Amino acid sequence: MPIVRFGVSIASSLLRSFDQFMEGKGYSNRSEALRDLIREKLVKEEWQGGSKEVCGTISIVYDHHGRELPSLLTEMQHRQRKSIISTTHIHLDDHNCLEVLIVRGKSNELKRMGDRLIGTKGVKHGTISLTTTGKDLS
Numbered sequence: 429m430p431i432v433r434f435g436v437s438i439a440s441s442l443l444r445s446f447d448q449f450m451e452g453k454g455y456s457n458r459s460e461a462l463r464d465l466i467r468e469k470l471v472k473e474e475w476q477g478g479s480k481e482v483c484g485t486i487s488i489v490y491d492h493h494g495r496e497l498p499s500l501l502t503e504m505q506h507r508q509r510k511s512i513i514s515t516t517h518i519h520l521d522d523h524n525c526l527e528v529l530i531v532r533g534k535s536n537e538l539k540r541m542g543d544r545l546i547g548t549k550g551v552k553h554g555t556i557s558l559t560t561t562g563k564d565l566s
């Protein structure tokens with residue numbers, strides 16, 4: 429892959445902030461930091477955009493005492509078993525559970541599944557984190 433150089437015009441204060449951000453993240457040079465930011469943005473665009481194959485995690489925190497909640501969540505996951513590669517359940521305290529699903533499939537379907545799980549009554553918090561190998565981005 430050929431490497432190209434390009435000039436960027438930027439306000440000095442914005443560049444200062446960028447340098448501080450870079451330092452905080454442990455980057456040794458601007459090019460590397462900028463490449464990662466661009467990739468991050470493009471990957472996000474890719475998985476938000478449509479039906480590409482992606483992978484990632486869906487995390488949910490819920491109180492397992494919720495009357496029908498645990499069986500409802502399990503039922504939903506059984507229906508989506510083709511997209512769920514693995515599930516880890518951690519008992520956080522007497523009430524709360526953390527469940528992390530490792531998922532793979534079409535981005536829009538995974539997003540829909542995550543939204544549905546997180547939106548289920550009794551689920552306190554959740555995140556969807558999708559990524560790709562970035563093979564189309566290089």
Ligand code: NI
Nearest residue numbers: 492518519525
């Ligand atoms: Ni539990």
